[in-house]
Amino acid sequence: MAQPRISAYLPPDIDPTKAALAFGRRALPKLNEELRSAELLTQQRALMALCDLVHDPEKVYQAIEIGFLGSLKALLGHPDNTVRQKTTEALYLMSMHSVGRQGLIENGVISALTGLLDDPVDICRKNTHQIFDMMAKLPEGAAGVLQAGLIPPLVLKLQTELEEILELILDTLSNCLRMQVSEALATGAVAALKEKLTHPSAAIRGKAAQVLLEISSHPEGKLPVCEEEVIPVLVSLLEDKDPAVQASATGALMFALVTPQGRSSAMAAEAIPPLLKLVAEETSKARLNAIKALTLLAELPEGRETLLDHTDTFQECLDDPREVVIRAAQSAIRAIEWKP
Amino acid sequence: MLPARPPELTVAPALPYSYSSQPRSLLARPKYRAPPDAAEPEKQRVCYGNIMRDPRVARGYALAVRLPPQSTQPHPPEVQKQKGAQKRALVRKHPKEPIRPGTPEPVEGREHVYVQTELYLEEICDHVLEVDGECQTDEFLDRPPTPLFIPAKTGKDIATQIEEGELFDFDIEVKPILEVLIGKTVEQALLEVMEEEELAQLRAHQRAFIELRNAEFAELQRLEEQDRRIREEKERRRLEHLEKLRKQKETTEKIAARAFAKRYLADLIPSVFSNLYDSGFFYDPIERDIETKFLPWLMSEVEETLQKKVLGRTMLDSLIRTVVEKRLDAFSCQPLPDQTEAPAKELRPTDAAPQVSGETDAADQLVTGKEETDQPVAEEQPSDPISSQPEELDQAGTQDLETE
Numbered sequence: 249m250a251q252p253r254i255s256a257y258l259p260p261d262i263d264p265t266k267a268a269l270a271f272g273r274r275a276l277p278k279l280n281e282e283l284r285s286a287e288l289l290t291q292q293r294a295l296m297a298l299c300d301l302v303h304d305p306e307k308v309y310q311a312i313e314i315g316f317l318g319s320l321k322a323l324l325g326h327p328d329n330t331v332r333q334k335t336t337e338a339l340y341l342m343s344m345h346s347v348g349r350q351g352l353i354e355n356g357v358i359s360a361l362t363g364l365l366d367d368p369v370d371i372c373r374k375n376t377h378q379i380f381d382m383m384a385k386l387p388e389g390a391a392g393v394l395q396a397g398l399i400p401p402l403v404l405k406l407q408t409e410l411e412e413i414l415e416l417i418l419d420t421l422s423n424c425l426r427m428q429v430s431e432a433l434a435t436g437a438v439a440a441l442k443e444k445l446t447h448p449s450a451a452i453r454g455k456a457a458q459v460l461l462e463i464s465s466h467p468e469g470k471l472p473v474c475e476e477e478v479i480p481v482l483v484s485l486l487e488d489k490d491p492a493v494q495a496s497a498t499g500a501l502m503f504a505l506v507t508p509q510g511r512s513s514a515m516a517a518e519a520i521p522p523l524l525k526l527v528a529e530e531t532s533k534a535r536l537n538a539i540k541a542l543t544l545l546a547e548l549p550e551g552r553e554t555l556l557d558h559t560d561t562f563q564e565c566l567d568d569p570r571e572v573v574i575r576a577a578q579s580a581i582r583a584i585e586w587k588p
Numbered sequence: 589m590l591p592a593r594p595p596e597l598t599v600a601p602a603l604p605y606s607y608s609s610q611p612r613s614l615l616a617r618p619k620y621r622a623p624p625d626a627a628e629p630e631k632q633r634v635c636y637g638n639i640m641r642d643p644r645v646a647r648g649y650a651l652a653v654r655l656p657p658q659s660t661q662p663h664p665p666e667v668q669k670q671k672g673a674q675k676r677a678l679v680r681k682h683p684k685e686p687i688r689p690g691t692p693e694p695v696e697g698r699e700h701v702y703v704q705t706e707l708y709l710e711e712i713c714d715h716v717l718e719v720d721g722e723c724q725t726d727e728f729l730d731r732p733p734t735p736l737f738i739p740a741k742t743g744k745d746i747a748t749q750i751e752e753g754e755l756f757d758f759d760i761e762v763k764p765i766l767e768v769l770i771g772k773t774v775e776q777a778l779l780e781v782m783e784e785e786e787l788a789q790l791r792a793h794q795r796a797f798i799e800l801r802n803a804e805f806a807e808l809q810r811l812e813e814q815d816r817r818i819r820e821e822k823e824r825r826r827l828e829h830l831e832k833l834r835k836q837k838e839t840t841e842k843i844a845a846r847a848f849a850k851r852y853l854a855d856l857i858p859s860v861f862s863n864l865y866d867s868g869f870f871y872d873p874i875e876r877d878i879e880t881k882f883l884p885w886l887m888s889e890v891e892e893t894l895q896k897k898v899l900g901r902t903m904l905d906s907l908i909r910t911v912v913e914k915r916l917d918a919f920s921c922q923p924l925p926d927q928t929e930a931p932a933k934e935l936r937p938t939d940a941a942p943q944v945s946g947e948t949d950a951a952d953q954l955v956t957g958k959e960e961t962d963q964p965v966a967e968e969q970p971s972d973p974i975s976s977q978p979e980e981l982d983q984a985g986t987q988d989l990e991t992e
Contacts, residue, residue: 502802502803503802506806506812540810544806547810547813547814572804579807
């Protein structure tokens, strides 16, 4: 019989694939018990319901308090594909919230996810990498990823994975390598990234250049970058059409040019003209990085004489609205006009 | 006011008032039940006995005259039996009064017949016809499902007609509902969009920060590199300078040392030479030769000669001694006069030796001469000249030594 009262719940049996939710606070504990049941259908239905609930941060908090992560961790190794896919999706939705991220770090979910890197199902892998990506955005999360020893497998995956997942891996790597770079260098990350710099997709090129930027910001990372002759490739990327790629490539060069070998190889690759072009563009994201790179090159005598002719480009930069750019331009001019 | 009762119903107070049931006091029942563990010395009154056997319950013909029970105690069965017998006797003794007839006797020639006057005739007979009938359901048949019970329609059908515009205006009424629906949806959507925008803003902020950080970091590294180069350069120059100073110092020291040494050694050579000269390093070869070779040889020859002389003298001494001893022996027969001669004879060879030595001149000529001269003498008297020779040699040697 139709009632004039509007119910807070959806009409019953709207979706047979989802488990029925208990009222109020009892919903999540009941789902937890259903997750632990032995029957496959119950588990799947509970997971579907969970994925819907986890969009709400309060539910995420409650779920973590109850101890959902233990049952989810246990389900990660389930033989059924749907179960694994939904589990990883639920974990990904949890990691979108800050509470969820904290909970994931505390319960050591990252190390439990390492087994899923080789999962045959694509969606599971994609969700797993999305989780790593979200976690790596936090400093503690990045530390957790490093501690779980995930860098070598991720670097190895660079060669074999699909494109979308590759973007996620590159993002994760760029956040993690900001902290520590030794493991990645040991697994030959620089060579793998050099290949990706010539990938047809612009996003991958940009992200690969970003990872190289992070690697070369560490002192021990600069040497392999110079040795493996990445600099000529980066110089060629300076003329790429995508501005993000240009910005990342310039940034990577900026760090790599600190070493003397880097500078000499950059001069050999004739990096100055493209860099000057980037500096001249007013709205380029790469402007700041290009100015810095040219400052570094100006410390070489050959660089200085070439750049003495182009000081007017730097003078134009002094009108940029960003203060950082102004300062960078001033230091560049100082470096160019320095006499020993 | 009470309704007046018909006079025949009122009973004249012929008898004094009497009770139909004698009043009695209630049994002194204890207020509380005795405790359950108390013994039962007395039989307790049966409160709820069998109603069929309860004496208080009137039994039998309803219109019978009944006397109230005399005592409240339950009577034993014998007493009851007696009472029953008494009653029966009474009944037999006093036959019933004839029942007043209701209907008059029938007229002659007529009979009274009983007739039923109810609506439906009833057959009165002793034996009621009874017929047994039974029915039984079939075995093993399932009970069929109960048919849907639709109660018969009761009540009257009434219809109403709703005119246009009487009930409600849909457009007006639906507004709040729609507002709520759409409002909620839009609000939810806006929230989500805001969240996404916030996230995008945060990301953009993060990216800007990262860019800034990278730029600053690069600057830092560049300056570090510069600093390192400059420091290295400085270090190198400093080391060079130190090296230069050190070399300079060394050179000055060397010069000073050289000058000092030169001066020190300036008179070294003369002193060296003088020392050497003094210690005999510079020598006249002939003189040296004479000194080293000739003179030792000379000395050895002289020594030899002198030794020969000494030998000769010793021989002479021994000869003289033997001679003297023989003479002493020979003269021991004449001991007294010979005793004085013995010491005189002993004195004689010693005197003779210096006298003989006094005659010698230069050592060479004497030695050679003496040898020549002494040799033929030695054949005759080998002992004497031989003894004299060593003595002469000896003396000559000593004289030579003195001259030297």
